[in-house]
Amino acid sequence: MYSYVLKRLLSAIAVLFGASLLVFVLVINSGDPLQELRESNAENVEFLIQQRIAFMNLDEPWYSRYWIWLTGIAGCAVGACDFGTNMSGQDVGAMVANSASSTLRLVFIATILSIIIGILTGIVTAIRQYSSLDYAVSFFVFLFFSLPVFWAAVLAKDWMGITYNNWLREPQFSWTQIIIVAVVAAILVPLIIGGSTRRRLLTGAAMFGFVLVVMPLMDSLNYALEPRLGPAVITLLGIGLAFGLTALLSGLKNRRVLYSALTVVGIGLVSYYATFWLLIEPPGGWLTVIGLFLVTIAVAVLVGRTMGGHAKGQAVAVSVITAALFAVMVLLDHFMRAWPGFLGMKPRPIATIGSSSPNFSGDFWEVALDQGTQLVLPTTILMLVSVATYTRYTRSSMLEAVNQDYIRTARAKGVNERTVVFKHAFRNSMIPLTTIVAFDFAGLIGGAVVVEQVFGWSGMGNMFVTGLSNSDPAPVMAFTLITGAAAVLFNLIADLMYAVLDPRIRV
Amino acid sequence: MSQPTPPIPPEDVRSAAEVEDAKLASAQRSYSQGQLVRKRFFAHKPAVVSMAVLVFIILLSVSSIGFSGQGTGWWSKSFSATGLTVDGGRPTMFNAAFLGEHPFGQDSIGRDYFAMVMRGTQQSLLVALGVALSSTFLGVLVGALAGYFRGWIEAVLMRITDVVIVVPLLALAAVFGAYAQGLPGGTLTLALFIGLATWTGTARLVRAEILSLREKEYVAAAIAMGAHPARIILKHMLPNSIGVIVVNATFAIAAAILLETTLSYLGFGVQPPETSLGALIQDNQNAFTTRPWLFWFPGLFIIAIALSVNFIGDGLRDAIDPRQKRSGANRPGWRTAFGLLGRATAEERSGKQVSELSGGPTQMQPPAGMTDHGPDFGHDPTDEKRDS
């Protein structure tokens, strides 16, 4: 295992070396970095030219320029990276430090969200193969595959960003809007849930009524400006989750699973109050939040194992998912508490430019909200293609798995469809998907270049585009190296995931 | 077999061997490979509609302004000639009886936007086609050599592939695009160079395909009879992976359209004075609130082209690999789709072939080698459609 990882890393270094050489040669030959200065009629033009030559080592032959860059990078091995300087003498290492975090945040969030959304949609469409939902999703998948990201981004800025901000000035739903939402929900939800005609009509009617009650209620509570969940709603939703997940993953007949999920909800309610003041201004920032989350998961595992009895595995799974979603609700509650204050500082929350508002200061939640609202549009746009990819591959992978012999064996045992799908087909269908994760991550980095350009972020993508258009190798190489390393890392993780999911593979 | 040969038995007791020979003697021919693929493709309605849309767009872009783009077709305006801006450059096709003076409006310096969009469409299609061709050629070459020869040839070729893959595709294509700017040949050179960045998906796919074909007994038979590797690759292996390659190339065209427009948007694609759909959007994105048509028309053309090519690819894949068929009669009606008809009847939902039925000549099996990739995995995850 360790020797496998080591071998992979060594070959990755060789590959990165080759890639860097390729990119370096192409970039320095793509144009003349002194062009603009030669045409310039500034007084100190001679000095500027000399300065640029020195910054970029233009007086050296290409191999020696590459060698200088390579030895600088090799310093990383001893903790002294030197990414070189760009054409105007800025240290590229410092540029990377400034820009990498926002780009990687964008890409990571987009990756995780698209995996979750894409896989869920894929499973639903696979189960409802040939339903109108399947066709609709298929159409959107193809549409997303065919959508130019930069074009969609401009639309999103206008439709999602500006419209929402305008709406927030007077956040009331009109009856037309309410009816439309109700009709959409009444059509969509039965399609996802499925069942007999009677059941579909019933769920449709229920959804219609539900929306008709809830949306005016939200209006009257001024929910858009002062949203809140509160312990009561969280607990109710938690209990609903416990029942729903148990029904989905193991069946309500399995009392031990249900009880352990309910126990988790109880513990969650207690810890909601216990951590309330701690979370009002968390001392360690995100570290505290993540730490608490990990504790939550550990407690859920413990509850599942002790209460699960013979259904230990399912109990742990249901408890963990319940706990995780409960924690997300608690987090949401805290964000909602900070929302009115945040709106006071930033009345038009959904931003279309930049990765954070300039000169913004506030408490932990407000800063997080600021970064979050800046991320909404770029992430959504970046996710479109990824979600489509995951949906498509999950769907076909599930359908492939469902047609295997062992699924027939499971059915012949008398196992119900739910277990067939979630226990037997799902895990097998995840195996080929691990390879997609690695490829998709590389794709998302490419997408990030465009998205940063559209939303005016000064991230790594911007560094790359500026560097390339000036035939300035250092920033381009830094981009190549970091994205390449990230791609290698994701590939390695994907391979290890593969080995975890498939017992036949041992690395 | 020491049994005396019995007299010709009556129809119902003939053994399987005799039944088969009798079938062969009756001159009834079954569908050929190509006929079947065509039949299935034309049963795939979205693909057929897309085909019509794509042909229309191509004809429109070529016939309207001609190959030169200087009004040599039925549309007399040039894409580069400036002029007076009429009515703020608003499109005339919505108020005039037919098209009008400037159907898509005019840009800020009075150029006819219809001619520009047509020119952009031509250029984008040209690049996409060039990219798809060059990357498919290179990918097939590398994949076939690596898959057939194994050993050090494969090791070297796959390391080269890794080197290309490790750089994000869009970034590499941008680097190649920037490099190609300095070279003569304009759009075609650009297309060939972008192809140098996008061949890896095809190469891996073809390699996997060749590897699986190596295990086929007819290839083993050809090796055993002493056939030259070139003959085996060209006569046996590539013809049997042609379906996968064609499907992949189709998706590559769709991806290349998006890649080209994205590169042009970033400034590494088609260079002025030439234009492309991506460059048009780049030029006019800030005009979205004031003159939205400058933004809408090129965008809609990109989507129309990419979407129809994607649907054609989907139709081709279903036609070539019928294991996951969703064509023609197998599609459920709308009531079934909405779940209002209860369970679909057998006629509406045709599933897999049953093992016992899959023998005879009328029960066409997909050609060997095409069955070895997953149903909707006709194209490798490495292909480029996500990078725009």
Add this chain to the structure above:
Amino acid sequence: MPAPVLSYKDIRVSFATEFGDVDAVKGVSFEVMPGEVVAVVGESGSGKSVTSSTAMGLLPESASVQGEVLLEGRNVLKMSTAELRRLRGSDISMVFQEPMTALNPVLRVSDQLVEALQVHEVAFGGKALEKSIELLERVGIPEARTKIRQYPHQFSGGQRQRIVIAMAIACGPKVIIADEPTTALDVTVQAEILDLLRELKQELNTGILLITHNMGVVADMADRVVVMLNGEVVETGPVAKILGHPEHPYTRRLLAAMPLLREAGDPSLEREQEQERVRVTERAARETSHRAAAGMSSGAASPAPAALEAKDVALEYKFRRKATRVVHDLNFTVQPGEIMGLVGESGSGKSTVAKAVLGLLDVAEGELRVRGENMPALPSKQKKALKREIGVVFQDPAASLDPRFPIGDIITEPMVVHKEGDKDSRMARARELLDAVRLPSSVLNRYPHELSGGQRQRISIARALTLNPTLLIADEPTSALDVSVQAAVLELFSELQQHYGFACLFVSHDLAVVDSLAHKVLVMQNGRTVEQGTTDQVLRHAKESYTQQLLAAAPVPNPETQARRRTERQRLLAALG
């Protein structure tokens, strides 16, 4: 008379396909009594599997079923999905053909067995695990307590089939449907699995519906037999009557087509041995006269070179630079005009030997001489020339012909490769060969998918003979074919061999097929030679215990003989410990 546990009444099944509806089953009725084994036999396309699966409700959605399937008097076809689910695995369970794919690869065996028990609320948790271990022990998995924690891929094919059987009997079903349960297994493993099923049936008084194409298995297991043809039942009756005195012509022909493993004293043997003696003497005489004509003194002359000779051959597979040796110290000689049967079970290395002779695999050690020349060591030009002398027929009729080539091009390909003849003479040769394999010359322009499996194998044979080779390598050429098709192909093969006089390395797992064809036999196990000699020596007077086991495990289509052979086999195994 007791009530039948399972009865099919006028079952009709049709499938919706791309080409319209296909009727797979056309009104089939029969029943299974408690504790009775009913065998449904027929060739592919007879509808035997489809009919049986209707009882489980597991047919694909494109199937529409009519008629009644009564399980203890309740009509399965009228049940709701929930009712059907409660039935599956508890009242009626199933054993499938492919043990390698029947178990979920990512779940532990314990999970899959426990699930079977928990679904029907037979036992839960620790109790279910205990019960699962008992079940595994019952079906003969050694060290069940530790092995139950393993994944399916850690078990052999036979063991996996045992696990599937354990799952099938977990809830004490009234009837088990076994769909070709031993087809994918080696013959010795097949015998063990059949023994297990027989024991379980007696212990649990379960009815077994056995679907098979193998008349030997029928003779070994069945109480009653249902013979199916093209979706209809042609004959049913007690096993002794169907196998001993079949009435329907189809059943008779089916039985006649079964290749037979003859025992010592079989009258047909004597005649054959006489022919063999003549053949050997003639060859010796021919060689002497040949030598005399060449004017050589008999002492100094080397005999005519063998068609194929292996000297201390070792073969290896390389994977990631790690070599695994799969064949050790192999020695044999195939004289011109001689057929040598190479038999063994899966993993014995028999096909690897064929691959090496064909040049598809490098020889790690030793010499592989074709007509006296060590082929692997030859420079490539001479090697290619020598390849003219070797023809090949593979196992899989679906994969052995390039689907993109018309039949004419397939047959003439060896001539094209070796640049022999022009277009006309090639086509003339193709016509000649088609005639020899009894296919009309109109198929020249057709494509392989238009032909059936047996016809494709005949095309394969024709291609192998195109250049008049002295040596033919046949790698399981008939094992993918139906019995009657196999009989026709074998007959043709042996005629062609007599006519063209090629030597042949005939690789097969089926001792009966080898017996009907080969002059010599070589038995392999785990890459090593167990025994070799003339067919008569090896198959009727075997010295090695492994050969004896192999012979004893092959079932014959006669219930009485088979019962006797079964006891003999058990005695043999007991003696070996």
